[in-house]
Amino acid sequence: xxxxxxARQLRAWCALVFMAAASACAAQSxxxxxxxxxxxxxxxxxxxxxxxxxxxxxxxxxxxxxxxxLSDDISWVRLxxxxxxxxxxxxxxxxxxxxxxxxxMMCDGKVVATYNRGVLQDGSHDGAFGAYPTFPIPLxxxxxxxxxxxxxxxxxxxxxxxxxxxxEVLNDAHKRDILFAAYxxxxxxxxxxxxxxxxxxxxxxYLEYSLFIFMIGGTQLVLNGYAPYFNVxxxxxxxxxxxxxxxxxxxxxxxxxxxxxxxxxxxxxWLHKLLNGYFVIYLLALVLTxxxxxxxxxxxxxxxxxxxxxxxxxAIITMRKGYSPAKYFLLAFSIFIVAxxxxxxxxxxxxxxxxxxxxxxxxxxxxxxxxLSLALASRINQLKKESAHAREEQLRISQINERMVRExxxxxxxxxxxxxxxxxxxxxxxxxxLEELQSAQQQLVQSEKxxxxxxxxxxxxxxxxxxxxxxxxxxxSLRRDFEDLNAIIDLIxxxxxxxxxxxxxxxxxxxxxxxxDIEFTxxxxxxxxxxxxxxxxxxxxIVKGLRIFSRMDGDNFIQAQLNELIESTLIVLRxxxxxxxxxxxxxxxxxxxxxxxxxxxxxVFMNIIINAIQAxxxxxxxxxxxxxxxxxxxxxxxxxxxxxxxIKDVGPGMSEAVxxxxxxxxxxxxxxxxxxxxxxxxxxGILRDHNAEVEVESEEGLGxxxxxxFPL
Amino acid sequence: xxxxxxxxxxxxxxxxxxxxxxxxxQVHVTTEPTDAVRILREHPIEVIISDQxxxxxxxxxxxxxxxxxxxxxxxxxxxxxxxxxxxxDAINKGQIYKYISKxxxxxxxxxxxNEASHLYHERQAIVLxxxxxQERMSKAEREAVKIQSLTSGKGALTADExxxxxxxxxxxxxxxxx
Numbered sequence: 001x002x003x004x005x006x007a008r009q010l011r012a013w014c015a016l017v018f019m020a021a022a023s024a025c026a027a028q029s030x031x032x033x034x035x036x037x038x039x040x041x042x043x044x045x046x047x048x049x050x051x052x053x054x055x056x057x058x059x060x061x062x063x064x065x066x067x068x069x070l071s072d073d074i075s076w077v078r079l080x081x082x083x084x085x086x087x088x089x090x091x092x093x094x095x096x097x098x099x100x101x102x103x104x105m106m107c108d109g110k111v112v113a114t115y116n117r118g119v120l121q122d123g124s125h126d127g128a129f130g131a132y133p134t135f136p137i138p139l140x141x142x143x144x145x146x147x148x149x150x151x152x153x154x155x156x157x158x159x160x161x162x163x164x165x166x167x168e169v170l171n172d173a174h175k176r177d178i179l180f181a182a183y184x185x186x187x188x189x190x191x192x193x194x195x196x197x198x199x200x201x202x203x204x205x206y207l208e209y210s211l212f213i214f215m216i217g218g219t220q221l222v223l224n225g226y227a228p229y230f231n232v233x234x235x236x237x238x239x240x241x242x243x244x245x246x247x248x249x250x251x252x253x254x255x256x257x258x259x260x261x262x263x264x265x266x267x268x269x270w271l272h273k274l275l276n277g278y279f280v281i282y283l284l285a286l287v288l289t290x291x292x293x294x295x296x297x298x299x300x301x302x303x304x305x306x307x308x309x310x311x312x313x314x315a316i317i318t319m320r321k322g323y324s325p326a327k328y329f330l331l332a333f334s335i336f337i338v339a340x341x342x343x344x345x346x347x348x349x350x351x352x353x354x355x356x357x358x359x360x361x362x363x364x365x366x367x368x369x370x371x372l373s374l375a376l377a378s379r380i381n382q383l384k385k386e387s388a389h390a391r392e393e394q395l396r397i398s399q400i401n402e403r404m405v406r407e408x409x410x411x412x413x414x415x416x417x418x419x420x421x422x423x424x425x426x427x428x429x430x431x432x433x434l435e436e437l438q439s440a441q442q443q444l445v446q447s448e449k450x451x452x453x454x455x456x457x458x459x460x461x462x463x464x465x466x467x468x469x470x471x472x473x474x475x476x477s478l479r480r481d482f483e484d485l486n487a488i489i490d491l492i493x494x495x496x497x498x499x500x501x502x503x504x505x506x507x508x509x510x511x512x513x514x515x516x517d518i519e520f521t522x523x524x525x526x527x528x529x530x531x532x533x534x535x536x537x538x539x540x541x542i543v544k545g546l547r548i549f550s551r552m553d554g555d556n557f558i559q560a561q562l563n564e565l566i567e568s569t570l571i572v573l574r575x576x577x578x579x580x581x582x583x584x585x586x587x588x589x590x591x592x593x594x595x596x597x598x599x600x601x602x603x604v605f606m607n608i609i610i611n612a613i614q615a616x617x618x619x620x621x622x623x624x625x626x627x628x629x630x631x632x633x634x635x636x637x638x639x640x641x642x643x644x645x646x647i648k649d650v651g652p653g654m655s656e657a658v659x660x661x662x663x664x665x666x667x668x669x670x671x672x673x674x675x676x677x678x679x680x681x682x683x684x685g686i687l688r689d690h691n692a693e694v695e696v697e698s699e700e701g702l703g704x705x706x707x708x709x710f711p712l
Numbered sequence: 713x714x715x716x717x718x719x720x721x722x723x724x725x726x727x728x729x730x731x732x733x734x735x736x737x738q739v740h741v742t743t744e745p746t747d748a749v750r751i752l753r754e755h756p757i758e759v760i761i762s763d764q765x766x767x768x769x770x771x772x773x774x775x776x777x778x779x780x781x782x783x784x785x786x787x788x789x790x791x792x793x794x795x796x797x798x799x800x801d802a803i804n805k806g807q808i809y810k811y812i813s814k815x816x817x818x819x820x821x822x823x824x825x826n827e828a829s830h831l832y833h834e835r836q837a838i839v840l841x842x843x844x845x846q847e848r849m850s851k852a853e854r855e856a857v858k859i860q861s862l863t864s865g866k867g868a869l870t871a872d873e874x875x876x877x878x879x880x881x882x883x884x885x886x887x888x889x890x
Contacts, residue, residue: 462765465792469815470728476818477731524731531724579767623767 030353031079031161032064038076039068049104049111052076053148065346065353068157072295075151077159081137083145090169091135091147093117094160094358096225097243100152103135107142118152119227120240129166130173131225137163154294155243160353180224183362187217190369194376201380205260209376212257213369215250220362222246244289247301252282258311258333261372261379262326267318271310278307308333325382328375332368339364448678456606462575463542467535474528474535481525484516545571549602559593560601562632562643562710569605570630576610580617581626581649588633594643594710600686607679608647608706615651615704626650634712641712642693648705654698662696713738714829715755719748719774720763720790729761732818737825745774752778757785758832759825761812764791772801775808784835786828788812845887852884 036058058078068075079091093101100118104111117124117133128134135147151157164172190213198206221227222243232239255275259265264272281304288297315330342360345351491512495505548568566587570577577583609628616626627650635642654662661667663684668677687694691711698704714737718729726741733739740751745768751757760778762771769777771789787807789799792814799811809831810824859877 462792465814466722466725469792470722470724472815473728473732473818474724477728480735481731524727527727528731531727534724575765579765 029162030064031163032061032066032159034079035061035066035159035161036078036080037061037066037068038078039073049148049150053078053106053109053146065158065160068151068159070156070295070298072154073152075157077149077151079147079149079161081145081147081163083142086137086145086163087139088165089137089163090129090166091137092129092132092162092164092169093134093149094132094162095158096131096133097155097223098133098151098153098157099155099240100150101133102150103133104148104150105135105138106146106148107138107140108144112140113138119225119233120236122233125228129169130176131228132173134169136166154240155298176224179359180220180226180362183220183366184217186366186369187213187220190373191217194373203380205257205376205379208253208257208260209372212250212253212372215246215253216365216369219243219246219250220365224362241289241294244285244294244297244301247298248282248286248289251301251304251307252279255279255282255307257372258308258314258329261329261375262311262314262318263323264314264318267321267323268314271314271317274310275307278304308337312337323382325375325379328371328378332371332375335371336364336368339368444678445682448682456572460542460546460572460575463572464539467538470531471535471539474531478525478528478532481521481528484518484521488512488516488518542571544568548598549606557595557597560596560598561591561593562596562601562645563587563591565598565601566605566630566632566645569602569609573606573609573613577613577628580613580623581628582624584627584629586629586631588631591632591634591643592641592712594712596690596710597686601690604683604686604708605645605647607683611679612647612649612651612704616649619652635709642709643712645708645710646705647708648703650703653700653702653704655700659696659698714759714825715757716740716759716761716825717742717748717751717755717757717785718761719743719745719766719771721766722763725763733822733825736822745769745777748774749778752782752785757782759788759828760785761788761790761825764789772805772808776805779807783807784832786832788824788828790814790816848887852880852887855880855883 037060038052038055038058058076066077068077091103096119098118099120101116101121101124103113103115103117105113105115113136115135116122117128117135124133137145137147151159191210194206194210194213197203198210221230227239227242232242238245255278259272259275262268264275281300285297285300285304288294288300311333312330315326315333319326319330339360342351342357342364346353346357346360351357488509491505491509495502495509499505545568548564549572566585570583570585609630612628613626616628619626629646629648631644631646631648633644633646635644658669662680664677665681666677667681684694687708693709695707695709696704697707716733716737717740718726719742720726720729721743723743726743730739730741738755740755740757742748742751745766748760748762752760760775762774764771766774771791775787775789786809788810789808790812803811809828812821812824859880
């Protein structure tokens, strides 16, 4: 079944309902103005029937449909009957929602019949003529015949009453039943149809719509007295509250449906929020209902019902924003609101009480349902159209995009070519600059190297000068001493033991010995030889140190002993610290060899040691106070092994600011022209190549310590 | 024999120096500056040679130290370190006669010591002559005073007196010429 054929069928149903309503449209004669009413909140509650009847506080009703309002109190209504003409007829109260309704037929002050017809009263439906409570006028002869009604309800007490023959009442009931059956048929069909759509299409708004019409239909069912057909009396608790429960849920579902149908969160957010507020109030009504505060609950529900008036501006705004299904919605709710207004005005006596006005509410509601169903179909169509349109639009846009991208690509390729050419030029320039910078840097590093070599050679020259001086001088002196010795040996060799003047010869040797002070000469030879030996040892040590220090394989990584490197550095630096500082050397035993570039490491140690010595020397203290301490040690921590070198001075130390910059290239604390500022920066570079960790601890006035750790 | 004092912290240098020059000079050697001062006090040292680079004080500093008490000995600075600052200091502060670099050349050093000794003695001679002159000047002054006392209060000089005055004038002239 398509949506269109469904809509056609619904229209046929509608036509049927209209015809039925028209046929039921006979004018009815209501007897509201014949009634007398007693509403004395204090006394009426406590008094019995006999007392009530005798009171003179009865007031005649002035309305066709008397309205006794909404209250907990008991109300009394009295009707004087025509004892001749009205016997055998029925009094009908066209309100099926009165909780407690007892009718007393009084013949000359005596009760001849009592009927309980309230919905909460047992057996209220026994002998009923249709859904409305009826009271047969007894066939008795009396001077005065009265009907007195005792009423109590948690809903508004409206009393449209008439007196009619049983056949007429039954006929009207039948007609009403048919009309309501038609109405409920419409509701049921719509309910099932939309549920079906929900399960097949999966759009949530169908489910919401189904719930909405279920609740609306249920409300009409209850209001028009059809609840007993569903045996609601079996659950007294629910029976008492059923009108309120349906009131709350029909309100809630209406709001949910309206919110989602009109896409309020998107088109009218403020209204969406406002209606959410109504949710809370409805829930309050539900709580009041459950707690049994039914009068209050009814008031709250009535207040909330006004929410539907907001639907009109909401639908108009949504429609203005181009959402066409809102048209149907607007029409549906406008008709419903008109129906509600007609219903209310009928009760207020503004417009006549007839079948049309009586049926305004279910009729309006039915039309509303149908229109909303159409609206829903339109909405689905709209959504489909929108998505199809969106797809088309997307396709168009993607085509345009593609064309633009193609054009852009061509342009881009040209620009890329241009840019590439530019970049290549820039690149070439940068490469030249880089090369220049690199060569400048190399020159600087070279000059730093040359400076340290200069310093070294001066120191070493001095170191070598002393031994060379005394070795060469001693050699000459030795020669002279040996000449003296030779002179004596010659004398001794010339001695002729067989000669007579042996004694003379011996004494001349002795003379020579004392003349040359040969004992002193012997001692001197000893000392000179010692000096020569010591000198050769020292020079060879220096040469060995130099060899280790300036290894030509300096740029290759080899296994080397740190201790050996430090010792060789100290040898070549001896002249630097000999007269400036006292050395405390504490080299760790069993130091494992370190993979390193020995030549470059020597440069590191030399730089740091020279800095330390110079720093201490500047203070101008006694040499004994300038302690340079060098320690090596193997460290094992966290499963990692390190070879650690600590070089510590007791110089002036550094401020934090200086300390943070010492490894920066060109940073120097020396006057301009002295030092390139590259020493420690080169040191850092070398240590980085060795993956070494460097720590500098320094405090002004106390000294500086370099701690270097080489991974093993 | 010339008295030479040599101060150096390197003991082997001392041994080598003494062995080289003990036949030519009276050699005094020590590694300690305090000991050097004692030697200066006890011996008529003519030439002092000191190493520049020593741990406790430098050669220049040593010369500065002894200058007030021993101005006469001729000083020579010995160093292996071509340190221009040391040379400038040596000349400006230490009244140093010669600067010798290590390793020394024995015969050159010997000549230098001899020259220095010669200079020392020349200076001594000048000093002695100065003293002599001073003495003779005061003698002449005394004579002049005598002549003044003779001439004052007298009308004319005797022939003998005139002869003596001429004699004195000649003597003074001679003295002044010297």
